[in-house]
Amino acid sequence: MxxxxxxxxxxxxxxxxxxxxxxxxxxxxxxxxxxxxxxxxxxxxxxxxxxxxxxxxxxxxxxxxxxxxxxxxxxxxxxxxxxxxxxxxxxxxxxxxxxxxxxxxxxxxxxxxxxxxxxxxxxxxxxxxxxxxxxxxxxxxxxxxxxxxxxxxxxxxxxxxxxxxxxxxxxxxxxxxxxxxxxxxxxxxxxxxxxxxxAMPVKALAQTRQIIDAAMPMDYAAALSQEAQVQGGMSRAGDFAEGVAAFLQKRAPVFKDR
The missing domain is CATH 3.90.226.10 (2-enoyl-CoA Hydratase; Chain A, domain 1)
Structure with missing residues (x-):
């Protein structure tokens, strides 16, 4: 062994x-x-x-x-x-x-x-x-x-x-x-x-790493476009819905996406 x-x-x-x-x-x-x-x-x-x-x-x-x-x-x-x-x-x-x-x-x-x-x-x-x-x-x-x-x-x-x-x-x-x-x-x-x-939305955290790294060689407009694109995908995930619901219901969120 x-x-x-x-x-x-x-x-x-x-x-x-x-x-x-x-x-x-x-x-x-x-x-x-x-x-x-x-x-x-x-x-x-x-x-x-x-x-x-x-x-x-x-x-x-x-x-x-x-x-x-x-x-x-x-x-x-x-x-x-x-x-x-x-x-x-x-x-x-x-x-x-x-x-x-x-x-x-x-x-x-x-x-x-x-x-x-x-x-x-x-x-x-x-x-x-x-x-x-x-x-x-x-x-x-x-x-x-x-x-x-x-x-x-x-x-x-x-x-x-x-x-x-x-x-x-x-x-x-x-x-x-x-x-x-x-x-x-x-x-x-x-x-x-x-x-x-x-305990946080880890999929969003991993995406944060990715887009910050990707934005380094970009100009400002390209980085803004990248933010919009990734934000669009994340907004259709379960963690976004849970985060909004928890905020409106004044409770702690339970994030599950990965």
Whole structure:
């Protein structure tokens, strides 16, 4: 029986996937990619899951690619295309909100995996490192797209070129992540947010991610047209009818679309 490199736990409507190579700071191997993709697909297919949390076991979130993995002895371009690109795209097309709970160091592809999630909550002791330049590579797992959009071109280039460690408090200050919290409250804060999102119309939340990303290269008129088109589709869904009915009846809504 293969080793469990990704642990899946469920608390109500929240599924948590934990990268489970703590001795190696949860660095990626090809086998971990396979198990993570399977766990992501399984959670996406489960109608009871309304929010996903990704975290790491032990003292790290994810240290990026394990350079000792036999995969790295081959074509690196193939590794990125075959493993990291599909992972990044899966997160960005996920049917429910995705939270990265960063419990420690997030380096290289591990940092960009976190930044590709919808919301990042990090422990105060956590850090983010674009470690690629230190081994003669460039950011991957979406880093070249994510970084300038999150923090601007100057900071993106600075972080990518220097490979300097960025603490969680500074990451929050510059808008790279959603929240930095005390280490002791990380799990409770993340679960509270996950349950809050799970009780909301998650289909609309996933669509919000999609249209914000799609609007980035658009001009203003095109973005307005996109809003109208998506709004039209959402207004014909059950959650809109439930939301309006609950508002008029002065009760809490019960959203079910996904």
């Amino acid at each position: 293969s080793e469990a490199l990704v642990l899946a736990t469920t608390t109500g409507p929240v599924r948590t996937l934990t990268l489970n190579r703590p001795a190696a700071l949860n660095s990626f191997t090809a086998a971990m990619h396979v198990q993570l993709r399977g766990a992501l697909d399984e959670a996406a297919d489960d109608a009871a899951v309304r929010c996903l949390v990704i975290t790491g076991a032990g003292r790290g979130f994810c240290a990026g690619q394990d350079l000792n993995d036999p995969e790295m002895s081959g074509d690196v371009e193939d590794v990125v295309e075959r493993l990291y690109k599909p992972l990044a795209l899966r997160i960005r097309s996920y049917p429910v909100p995705v939270i990265a709970m960063v419990n420690g160091v997030a380096a290289g592809a591990g940092a960009n995996l976190a930044l590709g999630c919808d919301l990042v909550i990090a422990a105060r002791s956590a850090s983010f490192i674009q470690a690629f330049s230190k081994i003669g590579l460039v950011p991957d797992c979406g880093g070249t797209w994510l970084l300038p959009r999150l923090v601007g071109r100057a900071r993106a280039i600075g972080l990518a070129m220097t490979g300097d460690k960025l603490g969680a408090e500074e990451a929050e200050r510059i808008g790279m992540i959603w929240r930095c919290v005390d280490d002791a409250s990380l799990q409770d804060s993340t679960l509270a947010l996950a349950n809050k999102l799970a």
